[in-house]
Amino acid sequence: MTPLQYYLALAAALFAVGAWGVVARRNIILVVMCLELMLNAVNIALAAFSNYSAIGPGRGEVFVFIVLAVAAAEVAVGLAIGIAMYRLRERLDVDELDDLKG
Amino acid sequence: MKAVVLLIPLLPLVSFVFTGLLGRRYLKEKSHYASVAAVAISWLLSMYVFIQVERGQTLSWQIYSWIAVGHFSVDIGFLVDELTAIMLLVVATVGFMVHVYSIGYMHGDKGYYRFFAYINLFMFSMFMLVLANNYLLLYVFWEAVGLCSYLLIAFWFPKVSASNAGMKAFLVNRVGDFGFSLGIMLIFVTLGTLSYSGVFAAAGGLSGGMVTAICLLLFTGAVGKSAQFPLHVWLPDAMEGPTPVSSLIHAATMVNAGVYMVARSNPLFAHSHTAMLVVAIIGTFTAIFAATIAMVQTDIKKVLAYSTVSQLGYMFMALGVGAWTAAMFHLLVHGFFKGLLFLCSGSVIHAMGGEQDMLKMGGLRKKIKITYWTFLIGALALSGFPGLSGFFSKDAVLAGAFDGGYYYFWIVAVITVFLTAFYSFRLIFLTFFNEPRDARLFAHAHESPWVMTVPLIVLAVPTVGAGLLLGVPPESGHIDHLLHGVFAAAIHAPAHEFGLLSASLMAFSAAVGIAGILLAWHFYLRCPWLPAKACKRSGRLYTLLLNKYYIDEIYFAVIINPVRRFSGWLWRIVDTGVIDGAVNGAGWLAVGAGRAFRPIQSGKIQGYLFAMMLGLLALLAVYLILTL
Known part of the structure; x- marks a missing residue:
């Protein structure tokens, strides 16, 4: 059986890629996609923990479905923001959203 | 009697509120109706009270318990005795006449209603001051009359000199009032009470040093209010106010408050020989000091102002040598004739279209007859001309000094009589005699309307008659009997008979006064070129007198300018540097x-x-490092 660490390493790598994308990318679509990547990294970790823990398989996967449902809603909101932003500014660069600047 | 006494101060107060509130919009030219009516009634009531007191009915009435803390209590209450009655007589009579006079004098002034409102407030405060039955209430109204004085000196406040004079009066009085308040606190600390009766009853139990301290502090207040040296500087400047104000406040009533207060405190002063001596020294010095300045002034009101300072000095000398009755007698009589003189000078100024310089007057005798005759009567009374009121009161003061063995004071006072007669008649001769020195002003000169001349005539009556009525025979006249009870504690020696010595002293002082008049006549009528020559001959002395002994300049050099420089330093270094620096620094720090x-x-x-x-x-790293 593949050791747990492998799965966790994959999840961590995926999470890091997602986090990098959220921080570094300028296009709002890419930012939202990277956010999804981070969520899925967590999903992998949850599923892996579920299979390796003492409480037995199946329990942890429930969380994955909840996360997927929330992620779907979140993507809907995120893309709506993207559309609203495009209508307002005709660009999708998140750097433009600096109205809160002190 | 109670209702009457209560109404005396209350009516002017009501009229003050009424005139003050409605005057600007509604009363305007009719502002004087209520105030003159109120003061007229107060005058009638004061007369009634005086007659009642004369018949032996006095009143001590606690109306309201003002402050009550533990054993200490201060009442709002009235004490009406012979001393109060005399003060009421002066205040009400001169006050009433000045009100009537002001109708004419202030006619057409922009602040007509304001003037009557203020002067009503003054009447209220002054009545309360003399009616009060304890030191705290006295102090409250002592300050209130000071406030009215300030408001009325600076009545024409757009004029810089007037508003400065008001401030000067206020500030100089603060110095005296500070001492006065300390004196009252000292009385409270040592005796635990402030009512006259309580203080005087307990005064005997105080140590000698403490009584002296209390008396000297109280006297400091009197020095400020009654314009004695070295706090006399405000009174001549106070002449910037309208002339009726000079007459009422700065000649006949408020400036007498200091004399009244010392006379009222006679049971205290009687216990301190030192304090009495200080009072006498200050009074005598001020009398001759101010009289010499009055000799060379050319502003008609300034002459009278210095004369007032000098006469107040007389009163303090009388108080100091223990001639209490004489002091009050002189206060009463001086109130009448100096009030009259000021009103006359106002009439002259009115006639000359606002000119106050005597060197531009002359020859007015024929043009303003009523003013001339009343002025002459006042000046004769001031000079102590035999038969007039001033003669008897001044002689009572001189006799008091002589009988008490204060011969040096007596000599100085006699010299002052001479100077007084001289400057009074210098004023008369310069103003009313010779040829007019300014033809244009002279051509315009006219007698004042009857509202102004009638008060002059009315005040001339007591100026002539008060002495004969109250002061004859000398030293045991009506006023001596009247005030005997008030000063019983302070007068030890029984009044002796009026003998040959007293009569010759009286004749001597009268002769000195007449000599002063003759000298003035010689200088200003017979040989009009003499004054200029005398000025040249006396050179420095003349300059010294003309500049009022440089007292103002000394105060500027010693007190005012150093304080100003210090304030400037505080302003530039401490205020803008340190305080503003700290506040601004905090702001810049935030920015x-x-x-x-x-x-x-x-x-x-x-x-x-x-x-x-x-x-x-970072948190994760810390956690890992700490756990591993």
Whole structure:
């Protein structure tokens, strides 16, 4: 059986890629996609923990479905923001959203 | 009697509120109706009270318990005895006449209603001052009359000199009032009470030093209010106010408050020989000091102002040598004739279209007859001409000094009589005799309307008659009997018979007064070129007198300018440097800090997120390091 660490390493790598994308990318679509990547990294970790823990398989996967449902809603909101932003500014660069600047 | 006494101060107060509130909009030219009516009634009531007191009916009435803390209590209450009655007589009579006179004098002034409102407030305060039955109430109204004095000196406040004179009066009085308040506190601390009766009953139990301290502090207040040296400087400047004010407040009533207060405190002063001596020295010195200045002044009101200072000095000398009755007698009589003289000078100024310089007058005798005759009567009374009121009161003061064995004071006072007669008639001769020195002003000169001349005639009556009525025979006249009870504690020696010595002293002082008049006549009528020559001959002395002994300049050099420089230093270094520096520094610190930290708030969400992640990682790292 593949050791747990492998799965966790994959999840961590995926999470890091997602986090990098959220921080570094300028296009709002890419930012939202990277956010999804981070969520899925967590999903992998949850599923892996579920299979390796003492409480037995199946329990942890429930969380994955909840996360997927929330992620779907979140993507809907995120893309709506993207559309609203495009209508307002005709660009999708998140750097433009600096109205809160002190 | 109670209702009457209560109404005396209350009517002017009601009229003050009425005139003050409605005067500007509604009463305007009719502002004097209520105030003159109120004071007229107060005058009638004061007369009634005086007659009642004369018949032996006095009143001590506690109306309201004002402050009651533990054993200490201060009442609002009235004490009406012979001393109060005499003060009421002066205040009400001169007050009433000045009110009537002001109708004419202030006619057409922009502040007509304001004038009557203020002067009513003054009447209220002054009545309360003499009616009060304890030191605290006295002090309250002592300050209130000071306030009215300030308001009325600076009545024409757009004029810089007038508003400065008002401030000067207020500030100089503060110096005296500070001492007065300390004296009252000392009385409270040592005796635990402030009512006259309580204080005087307990005065005997105080140590000698303490009584002297209390008396000297109280006297400091009197020095300020009654314009004695060295706090006399405000009174001549107070002449910037309208002339009726000079007459009422700065000649006949308020400035007498100091004399009244010392006379009222006679049971205290009787216990301190030192304090009495100080009172006598200050009084005598001020009398001759001010009289010499009055000799060379050319402003008609300034002459009278210095004369007032000098006469107040007489009163204090009388108090100091123990001639209490004589002091009050002189106060009463001086109130009448000096009030009259000021009103006359107002009439002259009115006639000359506002000119106050005597050197531009002359020859007015024929043009303003009523003013001339009343002025002459006043000046004769001031000079102590035999038969007139001033003669008897002044002689009572001189006799008091002589009988008490204060011969040096007596000599100085006699010299002052001479100077007084001289400057009074210098004023008369310069103003009313010779040829007019300013033809244009002279051509315009006219007698004042009857509202102004009638008060002159009315005041001339007591100026002539009060002495004969109250002061004859000398030293045991009506006023001596009247005031005997009030000063019983302070007068030890029984009044001796009026003998040959007293009569010859009286004749001597009368002769000195007449000599002064003759000298003035010689200088200003017979040989009019003499004054200029005398001025040249006396050179420096003349300059010294003309500049009022440089007292104002000395105060500027010693007190005012150093204080100003110190204030300037405080302002520039401490205020703008340290205090403003600290406050502004705090502001700049906040601005600087904001500027330094502002780049962090870029508004870019990704930047925030990155920072958040770094923070999270840092926390995680710390956690790992601590657990492993």
